[in-house]
Amino acid sequence: MTTNATRAVGVDIGGTGIKGAVVDLETGSLLSDRVKVATPKGAEPADVLAAVHVVLDTLGVTDAAVPLGVAFPAIVKHGRTLSAANVADTWIDFEAEKFFEDGLGRDIHFANDADVAGVAELRYGAARGVSGLTILTTLGTGIGTAMIHEGVLIPNSELGHLQRAGEATDAEVFAAYSAMEREQLDWPEWAARLQWYYSHVEFLFSPDLFIVGGGVSKHADEFLPLLDLKTPIVPAVHRNNAGIIGAAALALASDGSDAVAGVADTLVEATSN
Incomplete structure (x- = not known):
């Protein structure tokens, strides 16, 4: 993942909606309109992936030129989703990160939605x-x-x-x-x-x-x-943009320039392959 990027895409998958935007990594502000689509009924993996495609297509960021972070409402460990409180049970013990990477044809950073919201507020918001x-x-x-x-x-x-x-x-x-x-x-x-x-x-x-x-x-x-x-x-x-901003901020992983980059790095290490 590019560590000196100045912008990244954040996608925040929720129980009722899937939101995404391009984010300025210096300021935490949105560089695009926020795109939102409804989370498909039942929230099965293939349907959620299709909805994420719609978000990225609408944003015009379907290739790997801009780093991508994805937030998901589940326990995430070693790239697997271990819970499914508001999505299909199919996600339990599911290789979600690999599923999204294969389906999107690109590398991503993938983590729990509340955790990435915490990263956003730590870097750019109330926890700073x-x-x-x-x-x-x-x-x-x-x-x-x-x-x-x-x-x-x-x-x-x-x-x-x-x-x-x-x-x-x-x-x-x-x-x-x-x-x-x-x-x-x-x-x-x-x-x-x-x-x-x-x-x-x-x-x-x-x-x-x-x-x-x-x-x-x-x-x-x-x-x-x-x-x-x-x-x-x-x-x-x-x-409600914290999940988008925090997901995008995962692009800071492995960039040792500040403490929040270290938080992103720790989050990636704890939750990815």
Whole structure:
């Protein structure tokens, strides 16, 4: 992968939508319009690959001249997806990175979607320069999390799947933004569920900062002031684009010019072949 690139493509695959854009690696800003297509019903591998082709075709970046990073909503280790919370079970223990590389005819960097959002906020956003432990959460179809301690990313934290005592469903079924939509909750009702979630995570990990990403973060003023926590909690600077920007930032891997390049390098090493 080119390490002195000034731009890269980021593709963020989610449970409901697949988004992509060309990103300026110096500033973290989008150099193109954001392209979004619906995640195919059932989210089987071949259908998701076809949708990624549509995104890249629309962006006009189908060859390997511009580095490509892909974010995916699953545990990613050694290029394999080990979970499938909001996509087809076919992805469990699946050689996803090789599948995308073969299907796209090019090398890629491939990692968990929340982890790359964490990389974006570390390099360009709310986690930049923060000491101690930062926990980023993405509130959407599910709850993704990224844990960053003193600039070091701990991959695949999956704190959205914390179990609730005495309940059959986990945290993300109860408190993700999709729960608000599904159950037609108002902001205070949903904030009460978030209060339980963030209080529980706060007790377990004693973080120094919470960052809230995902599409709903653009409405942060509606629900963050309703939370009562010891830990500061702020919206992600890059909101729902953090996954795109972080995926593109994986092109910094093996470029030792700054600490975030090292984070990207560590993430690639931990999750790729």
